Amino acid sequence: MTTGCGIVAMGASWGGVHALGVVLAAVPADLPAPVVIAQHRGEDGPAGLAPVLGRRSALRVVEATDKQAMRAGHAYLAPPGYHLLVERGALALSTDEKERFSRPSIDVLFDSVASAYAEEAIGVILTGASDDGAAGLARIRHSGGLTVVQEPATAERRRMPDAALAAVNAHRILALDEIAPFLVKVCAEGGP
Amino acid sequence: MAEPRPPVRRRDLEAVEIDLLAEGIYEAYGFDFRRYSRPSFRRRIWRRVEAEGLSSISELLARVLHDPPCMQRFLSDLSVNVSAMFRDPAFFRVFRAKVVPLLRTYPFVRIWNAGCSTGEETLSVAIVLKEAGLYDRTRIYATDMSEATVEQARTLTYPINKMREYTANYIEAGGTRSFSEYYAADGERVMFHPSLAENVVFAQHNLVTDRSFNEFHVILCRNVMIYFDRVLQEHVHKLLYDSLTHFGVLGLGGRETIELVSHRDAYVPLDETARLYRKVA
Numbered sequence: 001m002t003t004g005c006g007i008v009a010m011g012a013s014w015g016g017v018h019a020l021g022v023v024l025a026a027v028p029a030d031l032p033a034p035v036v037i038a039q040h041r042g043e044d045g046p047a048g049l050a051p052v053l054g055r056r057s058a059l060r061v062v063e064a065t066d067k068q069a070m071r072a073g074h075a076y077l078a079p080p081g082y083h084l085l086v087e088r089g090a091l092a093l094s095t096d097e098k099e100r101f102s103r104p105s106i107d108v109l110f111d112s113v114a115s116a117y118a119e120e121a122i123g124v125i126l127t128g129a130s131d132d133g134a135a136g137l138a139r140i141r142h143s144g145g146l147t148v149v150q151e152p153a154t155a156e157r158r159r160m161p162d163a164a165l166a167a168v169n170a171h172r173i174l175a176l177d178e179i180a181p182f183l184v185k186v187c188a189e190g191g192p
Numbered sequence: 193m194a195e196p197r198p199p200v201r202r203r204d205l206e207a208v209e210i211d212l213l214a215e216g217i218y219e220a221y222g223f224d225f226r227r228y229s230r231p232s233f234r235r236r237i238w239r240r241v242e243a244e245g246l247s248s249i250s251e252l253l254a255r256v257l258h259d260p261p262c263m264q265r266f267l268s269d270l271s272v273n274v275s276a277m278f279r280d281p282a283f284f285r286v287f288r289a290k291v292v293p294l295l296r297t298y299p300f301v302r303i304w305n306a307g308c309s310t311g312e313e314t315l316s317v318a319i320v321l322k323e324a325g326l327y328d329r330t331r332i333y334a335t336d337m338s339e340a341t342v343e344q345a346r347t348l349t350y351p352i353n354k355m356r357e358y359t360a361n362y363i364e365a366g367g368t369r370s371f372s373e374y375y376a377a378d379g380e381r382v383m384f385h386p387s388l389a390e391n392v393v394f395a396q397h398n399l400v401t402d403r404s405f406n407e408f409h410v411i412l413c414r415n416v417m418i419y420f421d422r423v424l425q426e427h428v429h430k431l432l433y434d435s436l437t438h439f440g441v442l443g444l445g446g447r448e449t450i451e452l453v454s455h456r457d458a459y460v461p462l463d464e465t466a467r468l469y470r471k472v473a
């Protein structure tokens with residue numbers, strides 16, 4: 001049984017900068033869980049993604065540093081060229097091989113989230129032209145966490161949400177603008 | 193990630209199994225992974241479990257104990273060799289601008305490239321020093337925990353298909369020559385010019401279990417300690433601190449911070465974004 005709100009993990013690829021912007025802009029500063037994000041981008045892609053997302057969000061959006069403590073009210077972004085992982089309460093980075101041609105990899109992040117937070121994890125798959133994230137979301141589901149997939153029809157690229165839905169019997173399939181309110185509600189009520 | 197992982201009830205069991213595996217390897221072989229960062233160590237373990245056709249970490253423990261070749265395979269999993277020449281070009285740009293001038297003031301320069309992987313970073317530093325006219329009075333000690341990795345580094349050879357990326361990095365790092373001057377193509381591989389390794393000592397050295405072996409003016413240890421937990425980072429930072437001369441320069445990976453380490457007060461930033469620090473106490 002899901003018990004809500006230890007951590008929110010989001011994965012996005014093509015179209016993700018816009019989609020993440022929409023979600024983060026609607027999340028209040030007092031969301032009781034930290035947010036961790038793997039957004040695919042080029043190895044030396046713009047370092048400026050955190051400020052771009054942060055400008056429109058009440059959360060403090062920062063690029064992850066190794067072993068940094070996680071805090072509510074913050075969103076931590078996987079740096080380009082690194083996998084982002086978590087353990088309870090803290091971030092970890094690795095430069096291991098790409099997975100499904102991606103580093104950061106959503107599967108790697110979600111797998112670590114499932115392992116560390118189990119039924120307190122919420123996993124969200126957004127738009128993308130990749131299969132990354134499907135296996136990771138399945139891991140979160142399998143460990144008792146809550147799974148959310150962006151309604152593919154509302155995604156800029158539907159392949160990633162489609163792949164996630166093929167792999168997981170997701171708890172919720174939501175339009176982009178319904179995701180933040182749902183997260184807020186779950187975290188307030190402690191269950192879906 | 194092909195196989196489903198154990199369900200949540202067994203999460204704590206998994207932690208126990210990882211402890212036992214690390215402990216068993218330490219007792220039987222002397223390799224100390226007990227304080228490796230758990231999230232990435234765990235991934236490596238499951239990959240090896242799957243590659244060996246096993247279904248639990250305990251089974252892997254039994255196999256590595258009774259089957260040394262399996263231990264070797266696991267070891268090479270753990271010497272993660274993902275590196276690149278002039279990785280993080282901005283680092284090398286700052287190295288040219290801010291570290292090279294300091295090094296000019298020394299009659300002889302010793303550099304330690306700790307966790308050098310297959311030598312990409314070492315050769316990048318060698319090239320920067322050549323171009324600065326400092327190489328002839330420099331010695332670079334390039335070490336990694338894995339003998340096989342160090343052996344590979346000594347060959348100075350890399351896949352030719354990497355050269356596009358490395359050339360772009362080199363230029364972005366402020367390189368002004370033609371990068372291809374530094375290597376000769378041989379089929380699918382290139383070999384870098386042996387003169388770049390003239391003053392390089394490649395050696396096996398384990399940051400966790402081996403001691404300091406010299407004093408250095410510069411230590412680069414980039415993207416190595418991210419594989420360690422905070423207790424082990426603390427231990428290795430002490431080793432690096434003890435191995436630096438007064439005013440020596442420490443270079444870390446782009447997303448590592450010295451802020452979490454108790455030695456932080458012994459350093460001042462030389463360039464915070466490039467993660468270059470100077471030992472002042």
Ligand SMILES: C[S@@+](CC[C@H](N)C(=O)[O-])C[C@H]1O[C@@H](n2cnc3c(N)ncnc32)[C@H](O)[C@@H]1O
Binds near residue numbers: 279310397398
């Ligand atoms: C990701 S690579 C970093 C290579 C290079 N420094 C760079 O930044 O591109 C990490 C390296 O650390 C080495 N390593 C891991 N544990 C180590 C230890 N205990 N002692 C020495 N090297 C170690 C691995 O073998 C691997 O080559």
